[in-house]
């Protein structure tokens with residue numbers, strides 16, 4: 001298995017909503033990801049699991065999104081049959097759960113940010129519970145910072161519960177520092193939030209730090225997908 005990052009799509013909404021509910025059980029109302037996908041200010045990325053075993057890629061047809069494998073469909077008739085089967089699978093997939101559907105990727109984490117007034121404000125980041133501590137949160141945050149840099153954001157900022165030391169450790173690793181505190185920010189238990197913000201992400205020093213983090217990440221976990 002390997003994990004890749006790409007922009008979130010409409011078909012990911014169900015899986016991402018499940019991850020959100022699991023990660024933020026007291027959050028109400030739940031995020032309308034359909035609306036977020038239409039929001040020009042919002043940018044969402046997902047990490048998906050890719051089965052890179054030979055057997056499975058042959059099974060999927062070896063192509064992207066379940067397209068037929070050309071070497072398996074030599075004759076025109078075979079090609080046609082493969083296309084029809086792919087179409088049938090797609091039809092069936094609407095009746096199955098998103099994760100079971102043939103050709104649908106299993107989403108294991110997501111991150112979202114709003115680009116406002118030159119700042120990328122992270123609205124949420126979460127990894128599916130059973131996939132935590134495998135570098136997925138880091139892959140998402142790294143990709144988010146890279147995308148924010150491409151979009152000419154000056155800095156990346158977020159709120160985090162004062163008790164959420166795991167998430168804070170992740171942000172600190174990526175150069176976020178505490179720049180403020182919001183008293184009673186969370187409505188469920190009135191917990192305070194730390195505001196954590198990066199330095200100017202386009203600065204040479206931040207980009208050098210990011211390049212080192214990325215290299216270390218690739219050594220430890222393998223290649224991260226590009227957003």
Ligand SMILES: CC(C)(COP(=O)(O)OP(=O)(O)OC[C@H]1O[C@@H](n2cnc3c(N)ncnc32)[C@H](O)[C@@H]1OP(=O)(O)O)[C@@H](O)C(=O)NCCC(=O)NCCS
Nearest residue numbers: 023125126127132133134135136137138160166167169170
């Ligand atoms: C925070 C969260 C996204 C981290 O995701 P993850 O995939 O487990 O994170 P990673 O495996 O990529 O860890 C990267 C770094 O984060 C830090 N970290 C993550 N979880 C941690 C934990 N439980 N305790 C301490 N540090 C932790 C570490 O610095 C780690 O680096 P290391 O492996 O070199 O020690 C995940 O715990 C989660 O979804 N939590 C619930 C939702 C949430 O709290 N989101 C943040 C809201 S502000």
